[in-house]
Ligand code: HEC
């Protein structure tokens with residue numbers, strides 16, 4: 592085969608390869624766009640069981656469970672941040688709810704739960720049923736299926752990059768409630784080691 596045609600052929604195969612990878616990737620993650628939030632009461636039905644580690648109880652004791660409550664008008668800090676941001680009622684304004692509730696305050700049924708399960712694990716409408724995300728025989732296969740159905744791949748050490756991105760999406764400096772004191776800024780910064788050793792751990796694998 593002449594050299595020029597060989598080159599063209601190689602390029603064509605290369606381009607086709609890239610397309611194939613992009614298509615597979617888009618297929619694997621396309622359900623993210625269609626899944627919606629079902630609310631923590633759906634997860635609680637099963638995840639309040641001690642048999643699988645009672646993630647609901649552990650979560651209830653964390654600040655994430657109070658993230659909506661801290662926006663209440665009787666909390667002077669919320670009122671102060673609200674005033675600075677030009678927000679009249681933080682509990683009703685997406686500029687605060689964006690990071691203080693599951694789903695950013697867009698749906699009324701998840702608005703008051705704070706930073707619930709689906710805020711970190713992904714919208715559950717397609718995976719929340721047992722057969723779509725859990726299996727007692729093949730955990731890896733069940734997890735892969737769940738991820739295809741919208742679960743965020745933040746679990747374990749292999750999920751560390753996605754997890755970091757998730758945490759820092761809310762825990763960043765550009766927010767109306769970012770503290771002014773340098774000491775408090777330092778205290779509030781999430782280091783990679785905090786993210787890796789997620790201090791409100793509720794695993795079932797180990
Ligand atoms: C019908 C019961 C049921 C419901 C409803 C349910 N789960 Fe689960 N889930 C389970 C069981 C059981 C397991 C663990 C199975 C095992 O040990 O392999 C599990 C596992 C998980 C895992 C770990 C996946 C893995 O591969 O490590 C996550 C994350 C999870 N559930 C999140 C949720 C969220 C978020 C919701 C709500 C949107 C939810 N679950 C609703 C029963 C349920």
Ligand code: HEC
Pocket residue numbers: 661662666668669670672673676678681686687688689690691760761762763765766767768770778779780
């Ligand atoms: C980009 C995400 C984001 C937005 C938007 C946001 N917050 Fe926050 N907020 C956070 C995070 C993360 C924390 C936890 C910081 C920590 O303690 O490490 C927090 C903590 C708080 C706290 C408790 C800690 C304290 O300093 O008293 C209050 C009150 C608060 N935010 C109010 C608000 C109000 C009011 C708005 C809207 C005007 C708002 N937040 C918008 C992410 C956000």
Ligand code: HEC
Pocket residue numbers: 631634635638646647648650655706707708709710711712745746747748754789792793794795796797
């Ligand atoms: C602030 C984010 C966050 C919230 C909120 C949250 N989780 Fe998690 N969850 C994680 C992270 C991160 C891990 C992975 C921990 C690890 O791999 O060590 C995890 C692990 C899990 C696991 C175990 C996965 C495994 O294979 O070990 C289950 C089950 C689970 N979460 C269910 C829930 C349920 C149910 C809720 C709500 C009651 C919830 N989570 C709320 C971040 C969160």
Ligand code: HEC
Pocket residue numbers: 654655656657658659661689690691692706710711754757758759760761762779781785786789790
């Ligand atoms: C949807 C936004 C959101 C996500 C995602 C999120 N957080 Fe938070 N986090 C908050 C808010 C809001 C608060 C403050 C709640 C309060 O003060 O009641 C908070 C509080 C905390 C606190 C307590 C801070 C303190 O001052 O005591 C820690 C630690 C924390 N988050 C760790 C994490 C980690 C680790 C992840 C990722 C696995 C994560 N968060 C993901 C919004 C979020």
